[in-house]
Amino acid sequence: MKTRHSIGIDVGGTNTDIGLVREDGKIIDKVNLHTNEYYDAELYVNDMAAKIKELLERNHVSDIDGIGIGAPNGNTYTGSIDKAPNLNFKGQVKLAEMMKKHINTKVVVSNDANAAAYGEMIYGGAKDLDHFITFTLGTGVGSGIIIDRKLVLGSTSTAGELGHSIIIINGRQCGCGRKGCLETYTSAGGIRRTALELMEQNPLYNGVLRQVAPENLTSKMVGDAANAGDPIGLQTFENVGYLLGIAMANAVTFSAPQAIFLMGGPVHAGEVLMKPLRKSFDEHLLNIYQGTVEIRVSSLADNEVAILGAAALCQL
Amino acid sequence: MKTRHSIGIDVGGTNTDIGLVREDGKIIDKVNLHTNEYYDAELYVNDMAAKIKELLERNHVSDIDGIGIGAPNGNTYTGSIDKAPNLNFKGQVKLAEMMKKHINTKVVVSNDANAAAYGEMIYGGAKDLDHFITFTLGTGVGSGIIIDRKLVLGSTSTAGELGHSIIIINGRQCGCGRKGCLETYTSAGGIRRTALELMEQNPLYNGVLRQVAPENLTSKMVGDAANAGDPIGLQTFENVGYLLGIAMANAVTFSAPQAIFLMGGPVHAGEVLMKPLRKSFDEHLLNIYQGTVEIRVSSLADNEVAILGAAALCQL
Numbered sequence: 001m002k003t004r005h006s007i008g009i010d011v012g013g014t015n016t017d018i019g020l021v022r023e024d025g026k027i028i029d030k031v032n033l034h035t036n037e038y039y040d041a042e043l044y045v046n047d048m049a050a051k052i053k054e055l056l057e058r059n060h061v062s063d064i065d066g067i068g069i070g071a072p073n074g075n076t077y078t079g080s081i082d083k084a085p086n087l088n089f090k091g092q093v094k095l096a097e098m099m100k101k102h103i104n105t106k107v108v109v110s111n112d113a114n115a116a117a118y119g120e121m122i123y124g125g126a127k128d129l130d131h132f133i134t135f136t137l138g139t140g141v142g143s144g145i146i147i148d149r150k151l152v153l154g155s156t157s158t159a160g161e162l163g164h165s166i167i168i169i170n171g172r173q174c175g176c177g178r179k180g181c182l183e184t185y186t187s188a189g190g191i192r193r194t195a196l197e198l199m200e201q202n203p204l205y206n207g208v209l210r211q212v213a214p215e216n217l218t219s220k221m222v223g224d225a226a227n228a229g230d231p232i233g234l235q236t237f238e239n240v241g242y243l244l245g246i247a248m249a250n251a252v253t254f255s256a257p258q259a260i261f262l263m264g265g266p267v268h269a270g271e272v273l274m275k276p277l278r279k280s281f282d283e284h285l286l287n288i289y290q291g292t293v294e295i296r297v298s299s300l301a302d303n304e305v306a307i308l309g310a311a312a313l314c315q316l
Numbered sequence: 317m318k319t320r321h322s323i324g325i326d327v328g329g330t331n332t333d334i335g336l337v338r339e340d341g342k343i344i345d346k347v348n349l350h351t352n353e354y355y356d357a358e359l360y361v362n363d364m365a366a367k368i369k370e371l372l373e374r375n376h377v378s379d380i381d382g383i384g385i386g387a388p389n390g391n392t393y394t395g396s397i398d399k400a401p402n403l404n405f406k407g408q409v410k411l412a413e414m415m416k417k418h419i420n421t422k423v424v425v426s427n428d429a430n431a432a433a434y435g436e437m438i439y440g441g442a443k444d445l446d447h448f449i450t451f452t453l454g455t456g457v458g459s460g461i462i463i464d465r466k467l468v469l470g471s472t473s474t475a476g477e478l479g480h481s482i483i484i485i486n487g488r489q490c491g492c493g494r495k496g497c498l499e500t501y502t503s504a505g506g507i508r509r510t511a512l513e514l515m516e517q518n519p520l521y522n523g524v525l526r527q528v529a530p531e532n533l534t535s536k537m538v539g540d541a542a543n544a545g546d547p548i549g550l551q552t553f554e555n556v557g558y559l560l561g562i563a564m565a566n567a568v569t570f571s572a573p574q575a576i577f578l579m580g581g582p583v584h585a586g587e588v589l590m591k592p593l594r595k596s597f598d599e600h601l602l603n604i605y606q607g608t609v610e611i612r613v614s615s616l617a618d619n620e621v622a623i624l625g626a627a628a629l630c631q632l
Contacts, residue, residue, distance in 0.1 A: 059552045131471045135491045145570065147468055154463070154572025155447045157610050166562055167367040168485065176602060202594025246482055253477040254461065254570050286492055292472050 005061050006309025007052055010112070011071035013086035015051035016048065019307035020055050025123030027307055029059050041093045047281060049102030066106030068313030069095055070115035070306055075157045076316070079109045083240065108313040110151075112161055112306060116298075117144020118151050118316065119309030120261055125299035131257040132299065135248070136305075137264035140175075141190075147255050151316060163187070167247055185243045191219040191266055195236045205232055223269030237272040245280025252289050263298040263305060321380050323368055324627025326428070327351060327387035329402035332364065335623035336371050339562030341439030343623055347568030357409045384629030385411055386431035387621055389581050391473045392632070395425045424629040426467070428452075428622060430476055432614075433460020434467050434632065435625030436577055441615035447573040450614065451478065451564070452621075453580035456491075457506075459501035465570050467632060479503070483563055501559045507535035507582055511552045521548055539585030553588040561596025568605050579614040581619060 004023040009016060012035060015300030019030040022184065031051045038044040072084040077098025081087065096107040110118070117134040120126040130149050134144040141163030145152040152159045163183035164176055171180030172193070184190050196214055199205055207230045212221060248260050266273065278295055285293070300308055320339040325332060328351060335346040347367045354360035368543070369384065388400040395412025397403065412423040433450040436442040446465050452458040456573070457479030461468040466474045479499035480492055487496030500506050512530055515521055523546045528537060542549030582589065585595050594611055601609070616624055 140403070147463065147470070148466070150465055151463070152571055155574045156572045156605065158604050159570065161602060161604070165566040165569045169483075169562060169593035178600060178602070195570060246485060250481040250566075251570070253481045254475065255468055256472045256475035258471045284482060284494060286477060286494070288474050288477070289472065 002063075002252040004065055005063075006065045006311040006314040007055070007067040008309070008313075009048070009067065009069045010306035010310055011069060011074075011081070011087075012306075013072075016044075017307055018048065018051050018055060019311065020061060021123075021308060021311035025308060027304055029055055030307065031055055033204065036088060038126060039088045041089045041095075042098065045095065045098040045102065048061060049099060052103060064105060064314075066108060066314035067103065068115065068308035068310040068316075069097060069099075069107065069109045070112040070313070071109060071311070072111065074109040074111045074115075075116070076108065076110045076151075076153055076313075077157045079107065081109070094316055104175075106184070106207050106314055108314050108316050110310075110316075111142075111158070112309065113142025114144040114151055114153070115309030115313055116142065116300075116305050117146055117160070117309070119300055119305055119312040120144075120298055121146055121149065122312035122315050123300065123308045125261065125296060129258050131255060132259045132261060133162075133248075133255065133257050134261040134263060135244070136261065137266040138188060141187050143251075145255060148255075152255075162247065162251060165247065165250070167243055176187060182243070182247050186240050186247070186266075188264075188266055190221040191210065191222055191236060191240055193215050194239050195222045195232055198232050198235055198239075207232060209233065219266050223266060223272065226269060226272040237269055238276045240266075241273050241276030241278075242280045245277050245282075246284045248277075248281050248295065249284035249286070252293055253286060256289060257293060259294045259296050261296050261298045263300070263302070265302065267297055268302075318379075321377050322627040322630040323371070323380055324623040324625070324629075325364070325383065326622035326626055327385060327390070327397070327403075328622075329388075333623055334364065334367050334371060334378060335627065336375055337439075337624060337627035341624060343620055344632040345371055346623065347371055352404060355404045357405045358414065360405070361411065361414040361418065365415060368419060370576075376468075380421060382424060382630035383415060383419065384431065384626040385415075385425045386428040386626035386629070387411070387425060388427065390425040390427045390431075392424065392426045392430070392467075392469050392629075393473045395423065397425070415545075422630055424632050425624075426629050426632075427458075427474070428625065429458025430460040430467055430469070431625030431629055432458065432579060432616075432621050433462055433476070433625070435616055435621055435628040436460075436614055437462055437465065437618065438628035438631050439624045441577065441612060442575065445574050447571060448575045448577060449478075449564075449567050449571065449573050450577040450579060451560070453502060453578065453582040454504060457503050459567075461571060462573075468571075471621065478563065478567060481563065481566070483559055498559070498563050498598045502556050502563070502582075504535040504580075504582055507538055507552060507556055508533050510555050511538045511548055514548050514551055514555075518548065523548060525549065535582050537584060539588065542588040543586060550588060553585055554592045556582070557589050557592030557594075558596045561593050562600045564593075564597050564611065565600035565602070568609055569602060572605060573609060575610045575612050577612050577614045579616070579618070581618065583613055595599075
């Protein structure tokens with residue numbers, strides 16, 4: 001049988017990465033565009049299509065399953081990007097419709113977190129699972145939900161925003177305008193914020209994180225400090241794991257998944273995050289679900305998940 | 317075309333209600349068994365089958381879509397009741413399999429909250445909706461989730477336990493062994509508890525609820541007091557509506573439903589509950605969902621929802 005291929009496109013504010021993906025999840029080639037150089041969506045899609053054709057030609061691939069596009073505010077029902085705040089294109093950009101004029105194939109659009117979940121199912125560690133949820137810890141906290149091997153889109157195509165479930169009533173101010181959203185505690189920025197708060201509460205602490213100017217502190221530094229035994233680093237990840245464990249236990253009461261996958265930079269902190277997370281999850285999981293749900297780290301690489309997730313959408 | 321019928325069975329700890337339901341949602345006849353008189357599941361199912369036959373004969377119905385059974389810990393995948401704490405039968409009772417030996421038709425088992433949600437779709441106010449969630453306020457808080465017109469069962473058949481999502485970390489002790497579950501605040505017992513707490517905090521309050529011995533206080537009395545303008549009654553429902561609004565806003569981040577339905581006794585308190593609930597929901601709903609979700613009261617009668625929900629399962 002012929003090897004199948006798909007195109008996966010990751011639309012970011014700065015770069016648009018276009019990958020040619022083999023059916024086994026290998027990205028065999030990729031090209032890129034500078035998203036922020038475009039103010040005209042027609043021109044953007046035109047150049048994107050040219051790059052795809054270039055990619056197919058130079059790899060001698062004549063036939064693809066389709067083109068999947070993961071984008072901020074990507075809407076699967078309309079095939080469009082809707083008012084994405086970090087893109088130059090205003091209003092609704094009907095990507096799928098525009099792309100089909102250039103390349104006559106299946107074109108599927110989704111937001112990046114949903115694409116990541118679907119990528120885990122098609123190319124990653126959830127190939128054999130019917131029910132799972134993914135949490136991506138990054139600038140925000142993204143999530144994607146799979147039930148009966150279907151991506152949950154809801155009535156708006158924007159289901160799966162668990163980063164904006166309220167975990168502490170009247171808690172930290174969130175960028176969304178509300179308070180106490182999960183992502184204010186467990187995103188990269190939330191981790192940074194917790195470390196800074198803990199340092200303020202511990203004036204005698206004089207460890208490695210104190211040597212960094214607050215504005216330069218990153219979640220990566222906090223993770224490295226934790227892994228070197230730094231008390232502020234360790235306590236920060238204790239807190240993050242604790243809250244994430246509760247959020248995950250709450251998510252289980254919704255869809256009773258077989259597994260929850262974690263993705264994103266902060267996950268590389270490893271056991272300093274995973275240990276308190278698993279402990280909190282076990283403590284807060286309703287008894288009827290005990291032993292039915294596994295917490296796992298995504299098997300997709302951080303620098304590949306966006307393209308793979310997008311390519312996976314062709315199987316939607 | 318011939319009118320279609322289904323049998324809906326509500327298995328409770330005391331009574332088992334068996335209804336003959338017409339396709340338009342009218343319960344045309346019903347009979348009952350005393351669940352607590354049975355210690356032998358074989359005998360119980362035997363008598364249940366005899367009652368069903370009696371019901372069909374006396375109503376001249378020869379053909380049914382099936383038999384739906386709503387039961388505590390009812391499992392749709394195995395067609396069984398699993399270790400229900402308030403039934404005399406121990407372990408797993410394979411209801412569907414046993415019933416089919418008596419009556420050769422489709423037999424579907426589910427828990428009561430999931431059945432209620434499905435009933436809302438087949439017979440109630442959600443006939444035209446693809447995505448919705450129901451919350452039943454009663455002894456506990458039950459919930460059922462419909463996505464793409466399918467009941468969410470998850471990997472265990474026990475998805476949709478939003479009454480046990482943790483709304484306040486380290487909050488009230490719940491019967492499930494954990495703390496801060498939604499149902500400790502918004503079930504009938506939770507409402508009672510809030511009223512008692514508020515009276516303790518307000519020693520000068522000398523209204524109608526103070527005249528009731530604490531052990532006799534019911535959520536119905538609190539609702540009646542609120543509707544008569546009693547300050548403790550009103551404040552109680554303010555609190556309940558506030559927390560329920562947050563829980564509902566959180567549920568929206570999961571499945572982006574078109575509507576959330578409320579069922580159960582406390583809902584009859586009316587606007588003293590619905591007004592603060594809607595206010596809290598609007599305040600806590602993520603901006604992208606604003607205007608896409610309606611909060612509605614179930615259109616199924618409290619005393620019919622169990623049978624109708626069970627009967628609806630025949631369409632699963």
